[in-house]
Amino acid sequence: MVVERLGNNKVRIFISYEDLEERGIDRDEIWQNGRKVQELFWDMMERAYVEVGFEVMGPIAVEAFTMPTEGVVVIVTQVPSIPEEVEKDKEESDTDEHIVMVDPSTAFTFVFDDFENVLAAAKVVHASFDLTTSLYHYRDRYFLFIDEETMDQTETDALWAILHEYGTLSNVTKAVLDEYGKLIVQDTALETLTQYFTN
Structure with missing residues (x-):
């Protein structure tokens, strides 16, 4: 261990x-x-x-x-x-993050506390993976939704290991992000961030 x-x-x-x-x-x-x-x-x-x-x-x-x-x-x-004001959001949605043991799948979301961590993750991941990714802003944090049906288990595990250096796995679904979040980049988030915000 x-x-x-x-x-x-x-x-x-x-x-x-x-x-x-x-x-x-x-x-x-x-x-x-x-x-x-x-x-x-x-x-x-x-x-x-x-x-x-x-x-x-x-x-x-x-x-x-x-x-x-x-x-x-x-x-x-x-x-x-959870602050009291956040509790009010539960009246609109009951999909808050919670304690979870997660089995990897081909569609998942990572959450980042600030934009700098998103950029750092984008630079590393984009260099090694060709992924369909969308970036959202929701509750003062950034959510990266990844949907890649062609990845095998080994690739998924490697991707998770990288992303965990910069963010945390989230169980906030794409449906919630589409409904309540602000879409920043659709489908090409990693490519776009790497192109415009990193050297």
Whole structure:
């Protein structure tokens, strides 16, 4: 198990398939909320506290994705309390982000706290992938929607690993972004950002 702190409120943990087998956990079980998986999670949190000082206090968002031949990467993020004014938005939509274990698919959304992180991610990803991407602004953050049916699992995992350096996986759907967000670039977000905003 390898623990890496990504910021004040985020930690990344890698656990190999060998480690899972030693704990009696099949790789498919990682998506289930069974007793062994819960024990594994709290072991990871204890290791994160001991090694990098990451302490779980309050709500957290948990994301996980597989590396086909190596193991599982788990991203844990401290979630700030929701301001009262944001609660009003729930009357319009009940699709807020929440604690989630995510199985990779070919359509997903990453959220970025600022535009600089979007640009940094765009520069790296566009150099390695040819993707259909749309960029939205929603609730003072930037959401990159990626829809690529031709990617295999290995490519998806590699893409996630890059994007997690700059943003966080979000479960805000494209439908919500279309309805409530502001579309900045449609379908060619990475290409456009790289062309006009990076050297």
